[in-house]
Amino acid sequence: xxxxxxNSDLVxxxxxxxxxxxxxxxxxxxxxxNIGKNIPFNLLNGQPTIIKKLKDLYDNPNTLQLYLNMxxxxxxxxxxxxxxLIKFRNSLSDSIKETRKANxxxxxxxxxxxxxxENELNDLTGIRYVINYIMVNHGLRNKDLNLxxxxxxxxxxxxxxxxxxxxxxxxxxxDYKTDKTHGTKEIKxxxxxxxxxLKSLNLKDGDYIIPMKxxxxxxxxxxxxxRILKLTINRLGQNRLVKIVVKDLLNKxxxxxxxxxxxxxxxxxxxxxxxxxxxxxxxxxx
Numbered sequence: 001x002x003x004x005x006x007n008s009d010l011v012x013x014x015x016x017x018x019x020x021x022x023x024x025x026x027x028x029x030x031x032x033x034n035i036g037k038n039i040p041f042n043l044l045n046g047q048p049t050i051i052k053k054l055k056d057l058y059d060n061p062n063t064l065q066l067y068l069n070m071x072x073x074x075x076x077x078x079x080x081x082x083x084x085l086i087k088f089r090n091s092l093s094d095s096i097k098e099t100r101k102a103n104x105x106x107x108x109x110x111x112x113x114x115x116x117x118e119n120e121l122n123d124l125t126g127i128r129y130v131i132n133y134i135m136v137n138h139g140l141r142n143k144d145l146n147l148x149x150x151x152x153x154x155x156x157x158x159x160x161x162x163x164x165x166x167x168x169x170x171x172x173x174x175d176y177k178t179d180k181t182h183g184t185k186e187i188k189x190x191x192x193x194x195x196x197x198l199k200s201l202n203l204k205d206g207d208y209i210i211p212m213k214x215x216x217x218x219x220x221x222x223x224x225x226x227r228i229l230k231l232t233i234n235r236l237g238q239n240r241l242v243k244i245v246v247k248d249l250l251n252k253x254x255x256x257x258x259x260x261x262x263x264x265x266x267x268x269x270x271x272x273x274x275x276x277x278x279x280x281x282x283x284x285x286x
Contacts, residue, residue, distance in 0.1 A: 011036035014077045030219040035070045047084035114248035129197040139261040149203040178266040
């Protein structure tokens with residue numbers, strides 16, 4: 001029988017620990033809090049039981065992996081065994097890579113050319129233009145686009161920010177996949193239509209460009225990814241849009257632009273090309 005300890009207490013203890021350690025951002029802590037609230041079984045159950053319950057609840061391996069990450073961290077902090085959970089998570093990682101590679105292989109014949117995407121982009125307005133412009137021209141991931149509009153950058157930068165500075169728009173990205181390796185990413189956008197469409201959103205200082213209905217930040221990454229997907233051109237999503245751009249630049253041998261995309265994304269050009277199945281020895285690390 002599992003110990004009679006509430007999940008909320010386990011999660012709270014773990015979150016207090018990582019807050020004190022100051023090794024993760026506030027956004028990551030909020031994500032963990034949301035995941036913890038949505039786990040409908042005892043985190044101290046036996047590992048085989050947890051694996052079975054997760055499989056019953058979620059079909060998507062990415063969602064399974066997201067929940068597993070949180071469960072492993074909390075159990076490890078509580079001195080509970082995690083070896084079987086880690087083994088299961090590793091098997092999911094392999095499955096995700098294989099599925100992604102297969103999907104990218106199938107994608108090639110169905111993807112529109114970059115010229116089509118650019119024409120569609122020019123017809124967009126408002127938030128759809130803003131999001132698609134950033135993806136097409138800078139290759140940012142979904143998570144990077146959880147942007148807060150500010151007039152002045154705060155001293156304690158633990159979120160992703162967008163601000164106007166003269167005729168330019170500045171992106172200050174602090175919470176992203178490889179932030180521990182690359183630190184803050186700063187991207188300058190000098191485009192009159194982008195400025196116009198951003199202004200059309202009538203954002204106030206502290207507003208999120210893609211908020212919840214009450215104006216708060218969307219902390220659940222699954223919910224946020226779904227919102228982004230619905231905003232992208234033809235619902236292509238981040239992976240497809242970036243692959244279209246990268247493939248076009250590679251065909252044109254525009255390595256300067258590829259280098260800029262990889263830096264804006266927070267990865268190397270080699271990893272970028274491997275991730276989109278455009279380089280020998282694909283290992284999908286991006």
